[in-house]
Amino acid sequence: MDEKQAIQALKDKNFEDFGYTLDENKEYVIKIRIEDSKDLSEFPEELKAFTKLERIWLLGCNIKEIPEFVTQFNSLKEISLSDNPIEELPEFLSEIKTLTDLNISSTNISKIPESYSEIPMVGIIIKDSKIEGFPPILYKWKNTLEALYLNPLDELPSDIGTFKKLNWLTAELNSFKYIDTIESMEWLKLYNSKAKYLPENFGNLKNLEDLDLRDCKNLVKLPNSIGNVKKFWGLMLDGCERLTALPRGIENVSIGVLDLSGCHQLRSVPKGLQVGTIRAENTKWKSMPSGIFFSEANTLWVTGHQISDITGIGNMYNLELCNLANGNIQKIPDGIGRLKTLSSLNLEHNKIKVIPPALKSCPNLKSIKLFGNPVFDMAEVDLLN
Template identity: 25%
Template sequence: MRRLRVLIMINVHTYFQGPICLPNGLRWFEWPECPGIPEFSSGPKKLVGLDLHKSNIRVVREQFKDFKMLKSINFSECQSLECMPNLNCTPNLEELDLHGCKNLKHADESLAHHNRLRLLNLSGCSELYDFPDVLQSKNLELLNLNHCSRLERFPNIPDKIKSMRGLYLIGTSIEELPKSIENLVTLEEMDLRYCKKLAILPSSIYRLPNLEMLMLEGCSKLVKFPKEEEPSDSHMTMGFRKLYVLNLRGCNLSELDFLENHSSFQFLRALYLLGNNITNLPTCELLHNLLWFDVSYCQQLQEIPQSSGQLSHLWSIGCESVSRFAPDNVTLEVNFPPTNGN
């Protein structure tokens, strides 16, 4: 079948004997739940997609070195996989999906410098602890490390990456972000929810001018949110120019003085502070564009000041210490708010 371009094998569980010979013109090969990694006697030189999700793969052998045209690899939910493939063998790779590989322990160093990689999904790799020290994949758009619960360190980013839109680190064991996080200059979403060891955020996060959503819910060791520092270069862009959702529910903050810099939070629409140790709130003049405001279970909060801006929804469930409640032009909600600002 020399003209065969797509081969999809569903519910084929027979264990193969010997190498597989595939047409050189094959573009897409998909074999979910494959009983073992195929051994190819002759490689399909034009293969762009390889999908072996839920297969019994433990180690990726070197036969993939001939697949220079590969753009997409899906080895997701391969429960026996311990090491990811060496991406130097696939210089054109754009998408690598290894989510749910629960025994994956090592991320190959080759991903740190891969020039074409756009999507890297390692979500749910709960045994992953070994990740490259640096990240220089200049075309990376999305990095998903959600629920990599053994991962304790985020890589240094020595050079600007002008393509990344989303960084997802939910439930990791990361204790701090590097100062070089500022080099993710196009980042729009950063999700650090339930990173229960996260204690330090660098002030360099204010150099993420395109950040729209910053999610820190459940970071119980975070006792202080950084203040914006004065730039050493007067021409340097600082501040959150596009941030509209800041989720700090379940953190351990006692002060909100970082909000006093109006220029950094002028577009903030949703601010979630549930369960923090704050006693005072910033004046709403500083947050004049705020629409949704959650201070529920801030049990040391003394006063909720008058609103003169656009505030329309306020959640203040369980604020037993509040002695003065001034807002008269907002809707007092009894149910919990959405956490994403939608």
């Protein structure tokens, strides 16, 4: 069976979700992906036809074991078996010297064989497997490991900083101790952690680009040293219910998306935030946290709130898209006329009774939505649009 025949044979099996990737020259299959096919209980024999195979993704199937024929693939880099009832990793995988990435999340695997220490592991995902804590074998890869997804644990080991290439970490922690020693870190996912404080020297992570603290419900504050980080593509604080303010140092950081959804107690952020998008959905804010109207945001998306007064919004000179739907806003302030870049304004389901003439001073305003307000009058809204 050649590769074309093997592809057709796999297609004929009508998997729930099937895909493949060819090499740059469109000659050989280098990746096979099969997802959500519970009828699939073993690796398809057709895989043997793909002599240049680099990545095998069998996700959400019913695979119970890894066959020995995978050792025949001389270029195999990744095996991803998330959400399968596999209970054991076979010793023979250690024979695959090209293997660098292993995903065994949501499996019944409880141990990584010691023989795997010879594999030059770059990325390993053990989250939601039966492997607990910080497995000692990880130290065998401290010079190669770049991405690590762990199961919940109390805290990272004190020598985690010796993993010099580690740049992506996902973990639920009871303490954020030693996080600040991983100076190579770029993407840090700590959602659902129980810790109250990030280390004061968190700013040591100068290469950090993405910080996810979603649903860290005990988090009380962020350290001022966070201002030493150059940029965040995303700073996810949604669900951090106890945060009352953001530190002054954060005004020095360029932020792509700042998510404050569910930060019900947030009262202030520093003026002059260098941020692209501010998002806060389903908060209990009765007033906009001070400082937000003095940010450089071009998108403000605050919905499902209790805010009644948006005086000050006219200071958001970069604002292009504004969505403040589903709140208690009483009026549109005249200062909104200073927003020369504003193109879309959504104030649906508030308590606005008057459309101010100042909106006509917004030269780029293409869309205004006021449905669900006392003022709503389609003829008048159409005139503005």
